[in-house]
Amino acid sequence: MSKDQNSIGKSVVDLPANVTRSIFRNPLPTSDRGRAATSFTNFFLHIQPVRVSRQALRPSYTMGLGLISFFLFAILTATGVLLMFYYVPSTTQAYDRMLDLRSSVVFGVILRNMHRWAAHGMVACVFLHMCRVFFTGSYKPPREFNWVIGVCLFGLTLLSSFTGYLLPWDQLAFWAITVGTSIAGYAPLVGKAIKFILLGDATVGQEALLRFYVLHVVVLPLVLTIFVAVHFWRIRKDGGLAKPESEPAPKRVPVQVEIQDDPAPIMATGSIAVAAPARRFTIQGLVRGPLVKVGRLEEDTVFSWPNLLVAELFVLLLTIAGVMLVSFFFNAPLEQPVNVMHPPNPAKAPWYFLGLQEQVSYSAFWGGIGVPGIEVLLLLLLPYIDRGKEGVGRWFARQRIFANSIFLLFVIVNIYLIVIGTFFRGANWQFVSPF
Amino acid sequence: MVATSTEAKSTEPQVGRRRFLGWLTGLGIAGSAALGSLATFFFIRPRTTYGQPNRFKIGRSEGFPPGSRIAIDPKRVCIVREGNKVAAISTTCTHLGCIIAPSATGFQCPCHGSRFDVDGNVTGGPAPKALAWYAVTLTPSGELEVDKDNEIQTGTYLSV
DSSP, X not given: OHHHHHHHHHHHHHHHHHHHHHXXXXXXXXXXXXXXXXXXXXXXGGGSOSXXXXXXXXXXXXXXXXXXXXXXXXXXXXXXXXXXXXXXXXTTTHHHHHHHHHHTSTTHHHHHHHHHHHHHHHHHHXXXXXXXXXXXXXXXXXXXXXXXXXXXXHHHHHHHHHHHHHTTOBHHHHHHXXXXXXXXXXXXXXXXXXXXXXXSSSSSSHXXXXXXXXXXXXXXXXXXXXXXXXXXXXXXXXXXXXOOTTSOOOOOOOEXXXXXXXXXXXXXXXXXXXXXXXXXXXXXXXXXXGGSOOSOOOTTEEEHHHHHHHXXXXXXXXXXXXXXXHHHHOOOOOOSBOOTTOOOSSOOOOHHHHHHHHHHTTOHHIIIIIHHHHHHHHHHHHHHHOOOOOSTTSTTOGGGHHHHHHHHHHHHHHHHHHHHHHHSBOGGGOBOOOO | OHXXXXXXXXXXXXXXXXXXXXXXXXXXXXXXXXXXXXXXXHHHSOXXXXXXXXXXXXXXXXXXXXXXXXXXXXXXXXXXXXXXXXXXXXXXXXTTOOBOEEETTEEEOTTTOOEEOXXXXXXXSSOOSOOOEEEEEEOTTSEEXXXXXXXXXXXXXXXX
């Protein structure tokens, strides 16, 4: 009896420690072995490598742009799910719900502001991230395909933003989508069909609102999440962020994995970076990875716990702070409710599409489909066209002056078109001076 | 796993059957994916639309006095009457689908500045082709009916 009481008493006393130990497999690390184990045994931390190069941690190298994009996506998901509780994708109710966010929903305004500004921020950061990757030559082998996934992610970001643009059902939304989907209609052969399927009708109306809603809240975020997961996974598998050539990139030697009872060896290419020549390991040895030293440790690296984690959390904090700050001082625009009879003059798309709209004002096919199509194709094929191996992992490397100049020209032209479309176009798309 | 692999090695015909089943499975999965994509395509392409009908009555011809150009924005059509002749010209811009408004010289688009003459021919801006003319008929009840599914040649009027 007393023994029972003792054991119950002991389990009560030990309860917090036992629960904690059952959740976290390692105590807070005090040794290198512990730091490695912490990265390795935590579900969320095991996405990261155990050690990370100092270069990858330098703010001046990456500017944290990819990470900021990801955190903005997280903020968009969180605020978007909350906004869904009050939103109705109906032409008769959607606009009223926007007004309700202002008048009757607690934190409605700040949530909508955060969602809107984070969306603008994400478009900007994803584009700047692409510029960073280009100017540091980080799309070179073995990272070609991750660049392609990145271009797809940029496209998905634009599509998400475009579909979300219709949902407030105000004048801005209606006419921007009318113009935007008409551009899709200019695509040869399939254009008309794409436009009809996208709108579910001949013109923008209830069917279009419902379709854009489903795309915006389910389909696109789901696809985007899958692409982000593959994007992150490949960073690891491609040996982390691109490093300058002075440090030899880790050789990716095929490792023969010996699985007991299976006579055929499995080739695991690039799954483990080994500087030493190929050796034979048992599967157990590979799983222990960071605890079993394979070859020499890479020079100029630090443990991810806590260096990488703290850096990431700091960027997260900065991102949240930035979005909150902008959302406190600037309200997301909401124009008059949709009036299908009276387009605003000029009818303008969101700023990141104004370059496209400016091009379209010269020629609908070439500005809306032809030139952008060629640009996207060139972006997708870029790592397979530019096969030079020089100047990887450094900003504006001298060896890459030709490629960098071309890309800089592409960036400047697009920014120039956006500035013209935003500030210098008035009624009937006439040239006006903002000054 | 261990047991089956050794078994497979010892009996030769089983390998063939297993490979055949493997191919069959692959074919089935690929077929399911293809059929599924096709079915999804047909599913999301609407068979009925809920918007306005493309054929509609616009009232008696007395409502449109000679020389008038009256735009019916909800129907996206402009009724032009010259003397005893009536025509319906589309007010959807051929550039990117904005609603254009009648102006002194014809029509003008607010979105990208396309301009058209009174017959809908392009006189400026990025619009790639002239505005569509739709068939106008007189119904037995004496009302005018516009059929937007029936595009007719520019300059074709209905005498009333």
